[in-house]
Amino acid sequence: MQYWLFKSEPDTYSIERLEREGRTEWSGVRNYQARNFMKSMHIGDLGFFYHSNTTPPGIVGICRVIREAYVDFTALDPKSEYFDSRATQEKPIWEMVDVAFEQRFKQMIPLDLLKTQKKLENMPLVQKGQRLSVQPVSKSEWNTILQLST
């Protein structure tokens, strides 16, 4: 069992929408490092749901991996905003997982607060210039953040 963090701009896909829909395909990731993290996910893994590019940014809840990595077909669809002309049926390049809604925090844990936590100083999330949209979270980081959510 591993822990993760998924970033999403709420205008694109919010925790509220995930709560409403129950589950979603995490399509559109176009970064190799983030894709590789998704390929290493297993059913039952948990992830923090992070709202980026909003005021304030922060962790808003938890989701759960319910399907392991498979072809992100949006890369093959010319009509999709995530279309990648280099992707083919034989070599689709990009993959995605499915996640389910797990929990929404009563209050967002703002990035500001995460940055003040000594125990979280090594998280990619709090590093300046870090843009990775899917990243691993250690068990101790996970627990530290859970404490902040109560």
Next chain:
DNA sequence: GCCAACGTTGGC
């Protein structure tokens, strides 16, 4: 809206 940081592209 600005811009620093980063990943990717492509000329050489």
Next chain:
DNA sequence: GCCAACGTTGGC
């Protein structure tokens, strides 16, 4: 294989 140019991310 280097690296400048470019596009994107995302905090502020």
